[in-house]
Amino acid sequence: MLIMGEVRTGLLQNSAEIEERDHQTVLGLLAGERVRMSRRPIVYAVSPDLLTGVDCRLPSASNARIRGVGTLVSRATITGGRILQGSSYVRVVRGEVNHRLPWSHYLARPGVVEVLGKVSAPDLAGGFLAFGPPGEQLDLGSVSDRFMDVVQESALLDLRAPFRSDRTRLRWVAETGEPGVHFILGESTGRTLRLTHHGEFSPAVVDLCEDLALHDWLLTALLTIVQRARIGGASRPEVSARLAPAVDTLLHLWMPGARIHPSLAPLWENLERTPGFSRQWQSLVERVRDQLAVNTLALLRETNG
Template structure:
């Protein structure tokens, strides 16, 4: 059995416009000499080089026991549509017998792997990772994500005038993989304070595929959360249509075109997304929210061009 843990933080980029390719490459160039990967289809997507963070800490299990872990976390930053920024951290946990710490050169040669010294309860470690509150994260993954996002947001290339203000969300995930497991079992939970958790039980799957699945889920969960927040703050049915449309406009200009679930996924990740979308109904809620915005725009246009004698019909 193999345990992979991760965390993804998602936020709006602090820039007034959609970031073009050249600017995206500049703000995501976290390591000198390392290339920023950029794709344009079906939606622009830029990924920074991986950044390693060494850790030597205690890792909690559900039982309350703690085991020492030594190794490196692997982090990166993603920018989708020139608008949505994500900081992502991942680590594979490997129990090592003997309990002797090795030189750092050994751990640096195994990027994204933390070796635990002593007896390790992998399912218990996964449960503790998912059960922690938003302010606590295993091996400081939250701090890694926050640092990477802060480095990009602080770039002098950005004007720091975001048109959409939405709360940052945190998606914390744990994947237990085993060759004896058939199919995929997944549990997606929405918690308070912008925290989401995903638990995966699956067969042998490349870690990169799991990371991309969780980043895509975090992206679309943030888009839906931001859209619902804008609608709630628009005061539909309370204020005048012109005021309501003014508050809804950022969603139309900057969010609606970004919804493309599983656009870059394939294989097992695509099937997991389809299963998730069928139960929580993320796409159904998104489509209902988009229809509500378009209905408000249509009604405002009808009211603006109605003849005076028809006014009572709209009261």
């Protein structure tokens, strides 16, 4: 069995953090189902799971024509009242028969896509992680994007984000085996993740991938803000003004592994060693704070002089 998923991450289009009571409305994507929330160690809200039926070609590294039928599981989350994620995943299994069954069969197995015919897990994984051109094959990212767009259209949002940022895309595959993780930072906003874990698949694997996508986006956004500040090339007041959104919006959200199941914590620890997210984050945070401190001292000297 192969699990494939894609997480899109971006900034909630609102000038301030949304209040706790507003999460129920903003993430209320399914009538009659409540939004789940936690407040420690940071406010985190997740929409009800949403199912999308598919009958399409599956990705293949060898360009084989592989047909899959079933349902995807998707959800939207908001972290710290600021960061929005759309996440979709599917378990790919060999179908019991080589023809399509009634939809009632697939609806009874949420989050499972059955392959009609022969299938190779490495071929599927390689094709999915290749980020090929969009076409008629399974596109989990578009589904994740669609639910993010629905959230962003909420009447409670003022559509005035504190800074410009791009959505990042994390495609991941998971299999059972000797624990291991391999993360690749691709060109532009694309990233890929291969992981293996002990035991059967559980939603904790999805939590790990979403947490990685969240912190990768935070690191990317902070790096972009620092680059746009033009440290050394712009005046001190301009640099401070351009760095301010990082302090107001991002720095307090860095909590890697806070929601990871203990059984998967070693995988996150491997990512901290290579590529070392927290090392780069801490370096950028210190640079931001040093610049603000130096600029404040310079302003005080000018005022007292």
